[in-house]
Structure formats: C-alpha cells, structure tokens
Amino acid sequence: MSPLLYLAWRSLRGRVVGWLRLMKQPRYLVGTLAGATWVALFALRPMLQIDRDAALDQVENLSEWVPLLEFSSALLLLILVSLWWLWPYGKALVELTETELHLLLPAPLRRRHIIQYAVLRSQWSVLFGAAIVAFFSSGGRLSVFAWRLLTTWLLLTLWNLHARGRGLWMAQLSELQAARAWRRRVLVVGAASLVLMMVAPAIAALVASVPDIQGDVSKTLQGPLSPDWFREHHPALSVLLLPFRWLSRVVLGGLDTELTVIERLGLLVWPALLVVAHNEWVVRSQASFEDASLARSRRLAASQEAGARFLKLKQSQRRAAPFRLRPQGRPELGILWKNLMLAHRTPLTTIGASALLTLTAATAAVTWVSLPTWLIGILVVGALMVLVMTPLTAGHQWRNDLRTDLLRAELIRTWPVAGWRLFGAEVAGPAIIASLYATLATGVLLVAGVATRHLGVEDVVLVSDTAAALGTTPLGVLVTALLTLIPLVATVATLSATLQNLVALVWPSWVQLGRRRAGSAAHIGQGLITSLGLMVAMTIGLLPGVIVSSTWLLVQIQVLDVALGAWQLPLLGLLTAAPLAAIIAVLIRFGGLLWDRVDPSAELLNTAIPGR
Amino acid sequence: MIEITNLVKAYDGIKGVDGLSLRVEPGQILGLVGPNGAGKTTTLRCLAGIIPATSGRITIAGFDLRDRPTEARQCLAFVPDEPYLFDHLTVRDHLTLFARLYRVDDGQAHADTLLRDAALTDLELAFPTELSRGMKQKLVVACALLHRPRVLVLDEPLTGLDPAAMRQMKRTVRQTADDGAAIIISSHMLHLVEEVCDRVLIVSRGRTVLEGTLTDIRAELPDVDADADLETLFLRATGADGGS
Numbered sequence: 025m026s027p028l029l030y031l032a033w034r035s036l037r038g039r040v041v042g043w044l045r046l047m048k049q050p051r052y053l054v055g056t057l058a059g060a061t062w063v064a065l066f067a068l069r070p071m072l073q074i075d076r077d078a079a080l081d082q083v084e085n086l087s088e089w090v091p092l093l094e095f096s097s098a099l100l101l102l103i104l105v106s107l108w109w110l111w112p113y114g115k116a117l118v119e120l121t122e123t124e125l126h127l128l129l130p131a132p133l134r135r136r137h138i139i140q141y142a143v144l145r146s147q148w149s150v151l152f153g154a155a156i157v158a159f160f161s162s163g164g165r166l167s168v169f170a171w172r173l174l175t176t177w178l179l180l181t182l183w184n185l186h187a188r189g190r191g192l193w194m195a196q197l198s199e200l201q202a203a204r205a206w207r208r209r210v211l212v213v214g215a216a217s218l219v220l221m222m223v224a225p226a227i228a229a230l231v232a233s234v235p236d237i238q239g240d241v242s243k244t245l246q247g248p249l250s251p252d253w254f255r256e257h258h259p260a261l262s263v264l265l266l267p268f269r270w271l272s273r274v275v276l277g278g279l280d281t282e283l284t285v286i287e288r289l290g291l292l293v294w295p296a297l298l299v300v301a302h303n304e305w306v307v308r309s310q311a312s313f314e315d316a317s318l319a320r321s322r323r324l325a326a327s328q329e330a331g332a333r334f335l336k337l338k339q340s341q342r343r344a345a346p347f348r349l350r351p352q353g354r355p356e357l358g359i360l361w362k363n364l365m366l367a368h369r370t371p372l373t374t375i376g377a378s379a380l381l382t383l384t385a386a387t388a389a390v391t392w393v394s395l396p397t398w399l400i401g402i403l404v405v406g407a408l409m410v411l412v413m414t415p416l417t418a419g420h421q422w423r424n425d426l427r428t429d430l431l432r433a434e435l436i437r438t439w440p441v442a443g444w445r446l447f448g449a450e451v452a453g454p455a456i457i458a459s460l461y462a463t464l465a466t467g468v469l470l471v472a473g474v475a476t477r478h479l480g481v482e483d484v485v486l487v488s489d490t491a492a493a494l495g496t497t498p499l500g501v502l503v504t505a506l507l508t509l510i511p512l513v514a515t516v517a518t519l520s521a522t523l524q525n526l527v528a529l530v531w532p533s534w535v536q537l538g539r540r541r542a543g544s545a546a547h548i549g550q551g552l553i554t555s556l557g558l559m560v561a562m563t564i565g566l567l568p569g570v571i572v573s574s575t576w577l578l579v580q581i582q583v584l585d586v587a588l589g590a591w592q593l594p595l596l597g598l599l600t601a602a603p604l605a606a607i608i609a610v611l612i613r614f615g616g617l618l619w620d621r622v623d624p625s626a627e628l629l630n631t632a633i634p635g636r
Numbered sequence: 637m638i639e640i641t642n643l644v645k646a647y648d649g650i651k652g653v654d655g656l657s658l659r660v661e662p663g664q665i666l667g668l669v670g671p672n673g674a675g676k677t678t679t680l681r682c683l684a685g686i687i688p689a690t691s692g693r694i695t696i697a698g699f700d701l702r703d704r705p706t707e708a709r710q711c712l713a714f715v716p717d718e719p720y721l722f723d724h725l726t727v728r729d730h731l732t733l734f735a736r737l738y739r740v741d742d743g744q745a746h747a748d749t750l751l752r753d754a755a756l757t758d759l760e761l762a763f764p765t766e767l768s769r770g771m772k773q774k775l776v777v778a779c780a781l782l783h784r785p786r787v788l789v790l791d792e793p794l795t796g797l798d799p800a801a802m803r804q805m806k807r808t809v810r811q812t813a814d815d816g817a818a819i820i821i822s823s824h825m826l827h828l829v830e831e832v833c834d835r836v837l838i839v840s841r842g843r844t845v846l847e848g849t850l851t852d853i854r855a856e857l858p859d860v861d862a863d864a865d866l867e868t869l870f871l872r873a874t875g876a877d878g879g880s
Contacts, residue, residue, distance in 0.1 A: 334724050334763055342726050342761040351735040351743035358736035366724045435720040437686040439737050440709035620705070625647065625678075625687050 097272035112209040114194030116313035185302035196311035270294040356449035363453030366424035390475035410465035415517035418458030419524030444616025458517035496590040508597030569600035643692035654842035667833030675842035684714035713780035719772035738783030769796035
C-alpha cells in the first residue's frame with residue numbers, strides 16, 4: 025500500500041502547494057480573503073447570533089420524536105437499499121483517472137490496494153458533502169458541527185462503499201457462466217423482494233393507524249413504528265432493521281440531549297464496524313473493474329469536450345450556422361458566430377421565425393379556445409421566472425464564452441483582434457442567448473395576456489386600474505411593460521456574462537473551464553463564493569439606473585405633477601438600462617485590458633517553471 | 637521579417653528565456669533547436685503574442701508586438717505543438733472562421749485549395765474528434781496558411797504526420813518561404829531542420845549557443861568533421877555528447 029499512500033499524500037501535498045502558490049499572487053489572495061470575509065459576514069454571523077436557548081428548546085421539543093424518527097429512518101433506508109438491489113445489474117466502477125489507470129494497473133501493485141486507493145480518493149467529495157451538511161445544520165455550534173460532520177461522513181462513506189460494493193458484485197456476475205450468474209441474480213432479486221414483502225405489512229399497519237391519530241401524534245405513531253412492536257409482530261424484519269437502526273440512531277443522536285459523550289461515542293461503534301466491513305467487501309472484490317473504469321474516465325473526458333454532442337449531427341445539420349459568416353467585416357463577429365454555434369447551430373432567422381409563428385398561432389388559438397385559468401397561471405409564472413432568472417443567471421447558464429475559449433488560449437491569443445473587442449464578442453454569446461430566451465418569455469406573457477382578455481379575467485395579468493391611470497388599455501400596458509423589460513433584460517444578461525468572464529480572466533485557476541459545470545469540491549466552493557460576489561456586483565451595477573429612473577418619476581409625478589403615460593415606460597426602461605450599459609462598456613474595456621496583459625503561462629498553458 | 641532583441645521571459649524570477657536575439661529575413665527559414673526545457677516553446681509563444689515577454693523587443697513584419705499587437709498578429713501565423721481546434725466546429729467551419737478573423741477576401745477559394753492540398757476535402761463536414769492527430773495537424777496548418785502570413789511560426793510541425801504528409805508539409809513550408817514569408821521552425825527532428833532550414837539557432841538554458849548556417853556552425857565548433865550533421869553539431873554545442 026505504501027506507494028499508493030505516497031501517491032495520495034503527494035497528490036494532497038501538490039494540491040496544497042498549488043493553492044499556496046496561487047496565494048502568492050495578490051489577486052488570488054485578495055479573492056480568498058474576500059470570499060472568506062463574505063462567508064464570515066453573511067453565512068456564519070446569523071448562525072453565531074442564533075438564540076441558543078431557543079435552539080435548545082427546539083431540540084428538546086424534537087427529542088420526543090427521536091425514537092419515531094430513528095425507526096422510520098431505518099425503515100426507509102431498508103426500503104431504499106432493497107429497491108436498489110431489485111435491479112440486478114451494475115458497473116464495476118472504481119473511479120481512477122486515465123493516467124492513474126495506465127500507470128497503476130501495469131505496476132506491481134495488489135489490486136485490492138488499487139481499489140483502496142480509489143476509495144480513498146473519493147473521500148474528498150464525501151468529506152466536502154459531510155462538511156456542507158454539518159455547516160448548515162449545526163446552528164453555529166462547534167460541538168454539533170463536529171458530531172454532524174462525523175456522523176454524516178459515516179453515513180455518506182457507507183453509502184459510497186455500498187454503491188461500489190454492489191456495482192463490483194453485480195459486474196462480477198457478468199464474468200460467471202450464464203446459468204450461474206442467472207441463479208445469483210434470481211437469488212438477489214428474490215431476497216430484495218422478500219424484504220420488501222416483509223416491510224409491506226408494517227407500512228400497511230402504519231397507514232391503517234393514521235386515521236386513528238388523535239392527541240399526541242408521536243405516541244400514536246410510535247405504536248406501529250417501534251422496535252417492540254416490530255419484535256413482536258415481525259421478528260425477522262426486526263433483525264434485518266438492526267444495522268439500519270444503528271445508522272439512523274447515530275445520525276439522529278444529536279437530537280437526543282440526554283446522551284452523555286461516552287454514550288454518543290458508543291453509538292459510533294457499530295456504524296464504524298459496518299464501514300470497515302463494507303470496505304473489506306469492496307477492496308476484496310475480484311470483479312474486473314479495469315474496463316469499466318477506463319470507459320468511465322474516457323466518457324468523463326469526452327463529456328468535457330464541447331464537440332461530443334455534435335458528433336450525432338447529420339450532414340445537413342453540420343452545414344447549418346446561426347448566421348452566414350462572410351470573410352469581410354469585423355473579425356469579432358466571427359468569434360460570436362463560433363460561440364453561438366457552441367450553443368446551437370440552428371440559424372437565428374429560423375429560431376426567430378419559428379418563435380414568431382408559434383406565438384402568433386398560440387395567440388390566435390387562445391382567442392378561439394378558452395384556456396383554463398390554472399394553465400394561464402402556469403404560463404404566467406413560468407414566463408416570469410424565465411424573464412427574471414435567465415438574465416440574472418446568463419453568466420452561469422451558458423458557457424459559450426471565454427470559459428470555453430481559455431482552454432484554447434494558445435490559439436485565440438494569436439488572433440488579430442483588439443483585446444476589448446475580443447472580450448466583448450465573448451460576452452455577447454451568452455448574453456444574446458439569454459436575451460432570446462427572455463424575449464420568448466415576454467411573448468408567452470403576451471399570449472397569456474390575450475388569453476385572460478378572452479376569458480374576461482383580465483385582472484389575473486392585466487391590471488385595469490393601472491391601464492386607466494396610464495391612459496391605455498390593459499393589453500397596451502402589457503405590451504409597453506414588455507417593451508420596457510426587453511432592454512433591461514438584455515443589459516442585465518450582458519452584465520452577468522461580463523462579470524463571469526472577468527472572473528474567468530482574473531482567477532482562471534478557480535473557474536471551471538470547458539463545458540462541464542460540475543467540478544471538484546474546491547470548484548463548488550469557489551463557485552458558491554463567486555455567485556455571492558456576482559450578486560453584490562449586479563446590485564451595485566443596477567443601482568445607478570434605478571436611481572436615475574426613480575428620480576425621473578419623482579420629479580415628474582411629485583414635483584411637476586404630470587401623470588405618467590404608458591408610452592413613457594419603454595423610455596424609463598432605456599433610462600434604467602443606459603447607466604448599466606455604460607458600466608458594461610467600462611467593464612468590457614477593462615476586460616480587454618486584462619486580456620491584453622494576462623500571462624496564461626502557468627494557469628492556462630501549464631508551462632513548467634524551469635527547475636534551475 | 638522577424639526580429640527579436642534581447643528577449644527575456646521569467647517565471648517567478650527564474651529566466652526561461654534569457655536575453656535571446658534573432659532575426660529572420662523574408663524568404664528565410666530558421667530552425668530553432670535545443671534540448672528539452674531550453675526555452676524554445678516559450679520563445680515561440682512570446683513571438684506569437686500568446687504570453688507577454690518580461691523584457692525585450694519583438695517585431696513582426698515591422699510591427700512592434702507590444703505597441704501594435706493587432707497589426708503584428710495580422711501578419712503572423714502560429715502552429716502550436718498540439719493541434720488546438722474547436723470541437724464544435726467542422727473542418728469547413730474552422731476555415732470560415734479564420735477567413736473572417738484575418739479578413740481573407742478570397743477565403744472560400746483559398747480554403748478549397750488548402751483543403752485539397754491537405755487531402756481534407758472529403759472531411760470538410762467532420763468535427764475534430766473525428767479526425768486523426770495527423771489530420772488535425774494538417775487542418776491547423778491550413779488555418780494558419782489561409783491568410784498568407786508574412787511570418788510563420790511552427791512548433792514541432794511534423795508530430796503525428798505520416799511520411800506522405802511529412803513530405804507535403806516540408807514542401808508547403810518551403811513554398812511559403814519562397815513566397816516571401818519569414819519562417820521559424822522549432823523541432824527535435826534534426827533531419828527536418830537540416831533539410832528545410834536555411835539557418836539554425838541552437839539554444840540552451842534560454843540563451844543562444846550558436847547561430848548560422850550549418851557551415852558557420854561547423855566552423856564555430858573545434859574538432860568537428862567538415863561533413864558533420866546537425867545532430868553531431870547539436871550534441872557538441874549543447875554539451876550533450878559528454879564532451880567526446
């Protein structure tokens with residue numbers, strides 16, 4: 025095991041050293057300090073200021089539910105695991121990178137040690153998940169945090185090991201003779217079915233007792249959901265439930281205020297033994313994991329490549345492009361053309377025409393056919409959500425910008441395009457797509473508006489009083505409100521994309537580059553901090569526009585005593601968007617400056633520092 | 637024309653390239669050779685404007701790379717050691733994009749010629765993931781040559797190519813130089829450098845060791861045969877022959 029332990033240790037050390045090296049650069053140090061301060065101010069403070077007495081009371085109130093929760097959780101776990109085993113197929117996944125597979129498999133290492141190494145590697149994500157759960161459920165108390173961390177880690181590790189063990193065991197079946205493998209499959213499915221059949225009467229008893237619940241709910245439910253009741257009525261099931269009760273007890277132990285420290289530690293013994301047993305089951309597996317692991321690592325690598333999904337395109341689709349790109353004209357339009365193709369190759373004219381036709385048809389349809397109010401409600405809520413969320417999350421949703429192009433820094437850095445123009449073209453990709461979605465949502469809102477008009481329930485979407493005050497019809501209000509929103513939505517989407525691209529340029533090592541968003545624990549944490557920072561930046565960016573428009577309204581209505589007309593709404597929209605557009609322009613210039621000055625050697629090109 | 641004067645590129649205070657100077661006239665091909673870690677790729681990346689130089693001056697076709705980067709890049713084409721392509725663009729899309737980026741008026745017609753020369757005509761709707769490494773390399777070179785660059789920089793251009801493609805590549809490089817381009821080729825394939833290049837620059841530890849034609853270099857080194865090949869000269873110049 026020692027070479028693999030050495031590898032694991034050096035990998036960890038390499039990560040820490042890499043992180044410390046990044047901290048030597050002021051921008052990463054400042055970013056880290058800003059992130060840490062943010063977490064301390066906005067996440068930890070409310071927890072630290074929690075009313076401890078009230079929290080204690082809450083826990084005490086819950087303690088009478090502990091036996092019930094404990095038993096029902098154990099039952100639920102048993103059901104989940106049984107259901108899982110009902111599907112008698114699985115893959116022998118031992119998560120190793122392609123490099124690790126190619127270097128470790130030919131090496132004179134015992135296979136159990138290689139599997140153990142893979143299990144240890146997966147502990148990063150397990151520990152991170154446990155820390156997140158503990159952080160948000162500990163109420164700012166260190167002792168509770170430590171307990172939650174330990175117990176959640178135990179549970180997640182066990183789940184992780186069980187999944188691996190199951191996968192390896194199932195995969196091994198495919199290596200056996202067909203008849204033998206079939207017999208084992210039947211055996212497993214039979215056992216899982218038997219367990220579920222044993223659980224069914226207990227569930228039936230619980231359901232039957234529900235109508236009788238009166239007074240103390242927890243005590244009533246504790247009848248059919250208690251160990252004694254199970255022992256008496258289902259002795260076999262009671263034995264089966266035992267390991268699951270060890271787990272649920274250790275997780276819910278934090279709620280039982282009467283337990284001493286020793287008693288709590290005692291709760292950990294059986295789950296810990298389960299982990300050890302599971303670990304042995306996994307590492308001693310004789311299943312051939314090599315092919316499945318290699319296939320997985322290749323699949324993962326392929327999924328990171330943006331082109332993987334395009335391979336299925338037909339020849340005619342491969343000829344399609346968002347718009348025709350001629351050799352003449354500004355080069356940055358070429359960059360936008362390329363980036364739009366990363367999202368979709370359908371021509372923009374086709375998209376626009378299809379959307380217009382669909383919306384026109386839908387509008388015509390809703391004037392003839394009455395839509396039920398609930399459907400209009402769904403349309404309105406859905407469209408509003410898209411309208412509000414799409415521009416705000418434009419930078420998060422689409423990555424057809426620098427975050428993909430930085431992976432090809434060696435190619436794009438040579439292009440004869442001024443830095444700010446290139447940066448602007450990169451930002452335009454996600455901004456345009458987000459704006460298209462938002463425009464489509466406004467169209468859906470219009471259709472919903474027409475539908476309500478036809479139903480005569482205009483107040484659902486169209487406010488008649490407001491329309492009268494603005495000197496127009498309710499539908500007129502809707503149309504002008506939507507015209508007001510479109511420039512705002514477009515600028516907010518552009519700001520979101522601009523900020524994300526700036527983050528990618530300033531802290532490329534912290535941003536997940538490429539198509540895949542999900543990343544390591546570090547990436548998730550950094551993404552969280554980045555998102556919070558972006559929210560502040562977006563608020564600050566919107567502030568000047570809001571101040572300008574509010575001042576306009578105040579002067580017109582309060583000082584000049586002139587009523588607001590519907591025609592003014594789009595103008596106000598433009599007025600709010602204008603300062604934001606100016607901020608974006610400055611940020612794009614700044615982004616261009618950064619692009620011109622950035623040295624991608626270490627963070628993007630992985631240039632080795634000469635070792636002399 | 638390429639002119640590099642006293643180029644320095646330092647990482648954390650350690651110099652990867654240390655005061656390197658060179659000059660390549662139009663129509664000339666310079667071979668850049670050196671042991672691993674000598675600073676060849678770093679030099680080429682600085683020259684292509686991919687990474688900023690710590691100090692020194694780089695001029696491409698008369699344009700200072702620092703003061704007029706866009707104009708300098710307009711005259712330059714860089715072929716990196718790895719064929720970087722966009723996975724979501726077809727072969728034809730790449731050429732369309734490069735025609736726009738470099739404003740090549742006859743982009744379509746020239747692209748057709750380059751595709752034919754690279755034997756990629758039948759693959760114009762293929763994505764890079766459907767191409768072999770050699771084909772990708774050919775596509776990168778086609779993209780690089782599309783705007784008829786006045787300066788061509790190639791980093792290990794023959795990697796992954798089959799013998800026929802290697803021959804085609806050598807012809808293309810020679811033809812591009814004959815058309816008036818200044819070319820730098822960095823390669824460990826010394827026979828290629830010897831065959832194609834007019835002059836050779838041997839670098840080690842970021843510094844120039846020797847520069848000139850093979851005859852010049854032979855003359856600079858004591859105790860070498862009059863017909864010594866570049867491999868012998870390289871090993872002697874860099875001290876990698878153990879002093880024999």
